[in-house]
Amino acid sequence: MSNKVKVCLDAGHVGSKYNQSPVVKTYYESAMVWSLHLKLKAALEARGFEVVTTRKTIDTKMDVYDRGTASKGCDVFLSLHSNACGTESVDYPVVYRAHDNLNNADAIALKIAKKIGELMGTTQAGRTATRKNSSGGEYYGVLRGARAVGTPLYLLIEHSFHTNTAAAKWLSQDGNLEKLAEAEAELLAEHYGVTSGTEGRTAIMGEAQATAGQMALFCRSKNPAPKLTACSLEELAEMFLEEGKAEGVRGDVAFAQSLHETGYFKYGGIVTPEMNNFAGIGALNGNATGQAASFPDPRTGVRAQIQHLKAYASTEALTKACVDPRFSLVSRGSAPYVEWLGAADNPNGKGWAVPGKGYGEKVTALLEQILRTEDPSSPAAGMPEPAWAKLVAGYPQYQKDGLEALAEAGILDSPETWAGRFGRDMTVGEAIGIMGKLLAWIQAAGENPAG
Template sequence: MAKLTPDATRTECGLVINEKIIPWGAKWPKDSGKYKKGQKFKADKRLSGGTGKVAGITIHNTNDLENVEEDAEQYTRATWPNANMNDARVHYYVDDINAWQNLEDTEVGWHAGDGSSGPGNGTTIAIEIIMDGTGSKEDLGAEANGVILAALLLKKYGLTVEQLYTHNHWMGHPDAIVQGARKNCPLYILPHWEQFKARVAAKLAELNEAGTDAPIEEVRTAIMGEARATAQQMALYCRSKNAEPKITSCSLEELAEMYLEEGKAEGVRGDVAWAQSLHETGFFKFGGIVQPGQNNFAGIGALNGNAKGQAATFPDPRTGVRAQIQHLKAYASKEPLVNACVDPRFSLVVRGSAEFVEWLGASDNPQGKGWAVPGKGYGASVVKLLGAVMAQETPQSPAEPPEPDPLAQFPEWQRDGLTRLVEAGIINSPDVWAARYGTQITVGEIFGILGRMCQKPEE
C-alpha cells in the first residue's frame, strides 16, 4: 500500500510533524454506517464559536496496529482519503516515529464525546497517542513524542499545563481509570496522568526558557498532493488584493476551479500553483513581460531581458493552467504526465529536482536547480501567499440542523443497554438493532441474545 505524501513537513524539538490536512468542504466518498456519500466529512467549523481560539489540548490513546511500523501515517491514511475511521476526526496522531496532522489547529474536531457544541470538541486540539499499554519501547517512544507535541501546542497558544485535559474529563469522569465506565481514555496514560502532566510541564518550561523561535527547525511544503484551499478561498483572497484582475477569457472563480481540477489530474497541489500565479502576476495585474491575453499565469518562458509579450502564449486559460501544473510536476516528481504535454519547457527541467515549494528558487535548492534563478526566497514568498489563501475566511452558510437521533424517544436505560451489549461483543450489528427499537422482538431473538450472554469463554 502506497504511503501518504505529506502536504508539508516540519521538525520541532526533534519531532517530525507531517501535515495531511483533510480539505475544507470534504465530503464522504462512500456510504459508511449512518453517513452517506456526499455528506460533510468533518465539522468545517472554527474552534470557540468560529473565532479559532484554542482553549486547551485533549489527550487520547488509540491502539497500536499489529505489523505496522508507522502507525500515525496509517491512521491518517485510513481517515483521509480512505474514509475508514467512521466519525473520528482528530488533529494529530503521534507514534514512536513521528506525528501526522489531520486537522488545522483552529478547527473543530470530533473526538471528545461531548457533542458538536461541547467544550471538548468545540475548543480543544486532540492528540491521539498510539500505544498498546505493554510498556514496550514503542509505547515509551510514542508517549515521549506526545509529551513534546503537547508542550509545543501549549506554548504556541499561550496555554499552561492546566489546559491539558484527558478524554475522560469531557465525559464527566476523573482523570483516572473508572470501573464500569463506558470508556476510559487515554487508557494507557490515565494510571500515571499526573506524571505525564509533570513531563509536559517540564518540557513547556524548557521551551519557554529557550525563546519563541527555538522549537521550529525546518519547514517544507510539498508541491505534490491534494489542495487544501477551496476555489472560493483562492478567488476571494485574490480579489482582496486586486478587485479587477485582468483575466480575459473566463472569470476569476472559473480560473480558480481550473487550478484545482488540473492539479488533481496530475497530483499537484492546485492551491500551490495558484499562490505561485499570484506571485508571478501580481494578483493578475500583470504589467511585466507577460500580457493578460497570453493565458500564461506563471511567467513560463519570460526570461530576463525579454521584451513585453516575449514569453509562452497559450490558446485558452485552461491550457495555460495545465502548462503551469505540468511544469511544477516536472520539478516535483519523476512520475509521467497524465495529460498530453502542453508545457513548452517541460523537457528543460531536471525531473524531481524541487520536491518542495521552498526549493523552487535555485539558490535555495540543494541541487542548485529551480523555477526561479537565482530565486533567493522565491519559494518562501509563494508559501507565504499560500498560507494567506488558506487562512481566507469565506461566508458561512447557514448552520445545518443536527441530524435527529432516532433513539432519542426511548429511555436512556434502553439506549445504554444497546451500547453495553455492543461493547461486550454480544451485538455486532448495532445499526440494525437501532432501527428496530420500536418494533416487537421474537422469543427466538431474546433467547439468542441471552444465550450469547451466557456463553462460556473458551479456555
C-alpha cells in the first residue's frame, strides 16, 4: 500500500460553458476550474502526493454527492469553484470547510483563502465559511458526500467572484491559474509535512544564475574551437540568456542542454553546425545526417530551443511568435524540471529525450560545472567593467588586453563591435584599415613624444 497523502480533486460543474461571467463574457466557471484542477494535480504530484480526480473529462456528468463520495479512501477532498453574486464590488476568496471544524479544518482552509486573495489582489481578504442544510448536515452535496465516506479533510474553494470584473479577468489568464495551483499545492505540502517531490530538482522556468562569461569559458575549456558558423560563442551565450529571459526560461539551463546535445559544439551526429539547431530538435532516432530542424540564424535556433523547453516546463503562452516546429507536439507542462526531461525519469512518462534515462542528470551536471566556473569578466572592486568585457570573457587575457589598448588609443573606434567578432575571420580590407590607423598613431606619437 502507498503511504502517500492522497488527494481527490473535483472540478466544479460540467461542460466548457457553464456559469458565464456577466461582466467578462469570455469567462466560464466550468472551463476555469477544469484547467485549474489539472494544474493543481500536476503540482501536487510533483510534490509527492497521490492524486485522483472525480471526472475523466470536462463533459463527464456526475451527481454532486457522488463526486464527494469519490474521495473515499483519500486524505483530502477539494472542490474548485468561483463564486457569484449580484454585486460587482464583492471580491474575496472563501473556503467552505466542515461545519463543526472537523480535524481543525479551518486552519488550512484560512491559509488557502488568504493566499488566493494575496495572489489575486482581491479587494477584500480571503476568509472561511460554513453552511448547513435543514437537517444540520453539510449544505453542499460534494462536501456531504465526502463526509459520508469518512474523508478527514474536505473543502470547497471559491476563487473569489466571477461577477467581479477584475477577478474574472485575472482567472481568465492561464499563467495565473498556474500560480494558484503552485501556491495551493505548496500549502497542502506544508500542512501534511510532505517534503519529497520538488526537493533537489532544478526548475526549467526562472532566472538564469550563470553569466554568459561562465557559459562560454566552461565550453572553451572542453572545446577551444566550437563549430559555430554565424556568431561567436560569447554572442551565442548572450542569446541564450536574452531569449530565455523573454520567455521566463533559464537560459543557462538551455545552454547546458546544448552542450550535451552538440558535444560542446563539436557536432558529429545528425545535426550539422550550419543548421543552427543547438538541441537536436527533430533529430529523431534513426534519422540520417541533416535530417532534423534547421534554422536561418543562431538566434532563431536558440529561440526555438527556449520555446521547446517552455512547452515542456509550463502551460503559459509564448511571448514571441512560435519558431519551434515541434511546439504543438509537446504535452504542455509535463516536465517542469530538468531531471524530468528524460521520459524514463518523468512520472508523467513524457520528455525531450525518449527513453532518455539519466538525460536530465547529465544536463544538470553540466549546469553545475558552468556555475562553478570563475567568470574573469567580473569587474575588480571599485573598477567599472567595460561594456564589451562580457563578450570576450572566454578568450586569452593577452587578446583582451590588446583590444583594450587599441580602444584606449583610438585605433578601434567601436570595441564592442570587435569584441563581438572575436573568433571570426578578418577581411583584408579591415586588416589594412587597422594597420593604417596604427601607423598614423605611431607617426603622431613620434612627432610629439611628450604627448
